Amino acid sequence: MTINFPAIVKRGAAAARRDALQTRCRRFSSRSFLGFLCLGAALSAMPALAEEIAEPLVSGLSLRGFGTLGMARSSTDQAEYIRDLTQPGGLNRSWSAKVDTVAGVQANYQIRDDLEAVVQAVSRYRYDGSFRPELTWAFLKFDPNPQLSLRLGRVGTEFYMLADSRMVGYSYLPIRPPVDYFGSLPISYVDGGDVVAAAPFASGLLRGKLYGGLMREQTPISYESFDLGGSLVAGGHVDYQQGAWLWRVGYAQLRFKGELPAPVSDLRSGLAASGIPQAQAVADALSVDGKLARFYSAGISYDQGPLQVQLMASRTKYDTAAYQDSRSAYVIAGYRLGDLTPFVGRSYSHSTAKPLSAGPLMAALQPEIDSLSAATGTDQFTSFVGVRWDFRRDMALKAQVDFVRGSADSRYLVRWRQADYDGRMNVFSLALDFIF
Amino acid sequence: MARRLLPLLLCLGALLLPARECLAELVVIANAKSGVERLGREEVVNIFLGRFRQLPSGMTALPADLPAGSAEKEAFYRLLVNKDLADINAYWARLVFSGRTSPPRQMRGEADLLRFVSETPGAVGYLERAHLDSRVRVVFEFSAER
Helix, strand or coil, rough: CCCCHHHHHHHHHHHHHHHHHHHHHHHHHHHHHHHHHHHHHHHCCCCCCCCCCCCCCCCCCCEEEEECCCEEEECCCCCECCCCCCCCCCCCCCCEEECCEEEEEEEEEECCCCEEEEEEEEEECCCCCCCEEEEEEEEEEEEECCEEEEEEEEEEEECCHHHCCCCCCCHHCCCCCCHHHHHHCCCCEEEEEEEEEEECCCCCCEEEEEEEECCCCCEEEECCCECCCCCCCEEEEEEEEEEHHHHHHHEEEEECCCCCCHHHHHHHHHHCCCCCCHHHHHHHCCCCCCCEECCCCEEEEEEECCCCEEEEEEEEEEEECCCEEEEEEEEECCCCCCEEEEEEEEEEEEEEEECCCCCCHHHHHHHHHHHHHHHHCCEEEEEEEEEEEEEEEEEEEEEEEEEEECCCCCCCCCCCCCCCCEEHHHEEEEEEEEEC | HHHHHHHHHHHHHHEEEEEEEEHCCEEEEEEEECCCCCCHHHHHHHHHHHCECCCCCCCCEEECCCCCCCCHHHHHHHHHHCCCCHHHHHHHHHHHHHCHHHHCCCCCCCHHHHHHHHHHHCEEEEEEEHHHCCEEEEEHHHHHCC
């Protein structure tokens, strides 16, 4: 018995959608290259921005912004390099501005000494291929005393250390947070809240944070997007800072709401329709609704004068066979020499497959099952080297080269992988970061 | 006049030396009613980098910075954490845009800072010792540490 399954074979429509997406991206890249040049010229002609905003229009209100103009390309057309899983496409051998270019604005309004309202909107290349701005933060912050801070509303999540400032290129050394480590996080914010407590302990400072809320974001999967809206997120971390050292351990979990879109949904309904128990078991194993993803992480940072070193490691476990469990880590070191800070780093991401078999009767579907469980596989190292140049106040220029060295099975962190992609590519990037 | 010029001349003369030597005269000041006699270096770091803004007396600390272009500000962070202002700006970009903490409030100059610290109970600032006056209290001296 073989089962035919109409829904999976939607290649025609899907390919058309993909082409449309890519055309949009190409159009964007040529336009944005001009934009890059113009904005770059405009910015360097401006006096330092911070000086201009000494007197706010409304007392207690401050408006600030950040942005990155990035240009990058890779050494292959066999797979597209992405910054993170929220991007539907990425880099190939032509220069493109889409993966790293970001613009954000933020308003802070001090209502009382202990009460502040913060709103932030960010425009970046997102799951639907557009740059439509998103409301990333919108919260009230209440600090009853120096030990305690509470935020309620739309707040950033810190699944990993520094994860809530991933968009602010000016705040870190490399052009983008290491993709092997941060790239698989599809979440920036939740509608919920968090609480931070701090207290001096021994000769350092002990801090803890708890957060929780509902996701509102989407992530592209193949030709569709997976709406993670309503998924419940909860997490926390403890860190200890003493002198130049910062140590942190963290845990976060995400309970999926809803099922993965096509082609997973089609495959699952095909399997379930067969009425074969073993096939049904595979369909159930590929379900994500109500299942947990758990993120364990630890990080150390050493920051002393001109020297900065960060080391982080994480482990992610999924209660569903739709995602492979993974480990990742990175280390980065930079040393400031005047206005220049050269940096070097290495990152790593490795996953464990969860083989599924629907049995001999469903042999026709086995390739689909295998390709699905391989889709979240990753097995790669990336070495990177670059330099940050703080050429004027509130602006930095960066150049970086990434050497991605993976196995041919390493496909989760790239998009539109062709059959002959061997898991290796080099990525060349330039960026202008600014804040105002 | 001569008293004002002397440190300036010393500093100019010391330009060839590392900044540390030149600005040994920077002091950290607090409001006289803060209930604080002395701060440790780590406490000053915690207050100015927004990690923990509580004075030993229990009062909330309100740090104040000199203007972005001032040599004293540059020297202060150099002495305190051996960091360039570009590093300090990058640090604040992370905290401000993650919506966590605000940087020290920025004053227009030393006179403005003195006024703010003398009028605000939890205020903490820094300036050259030569510009001190009796309205504020010195709570940390870089020179005394060495």
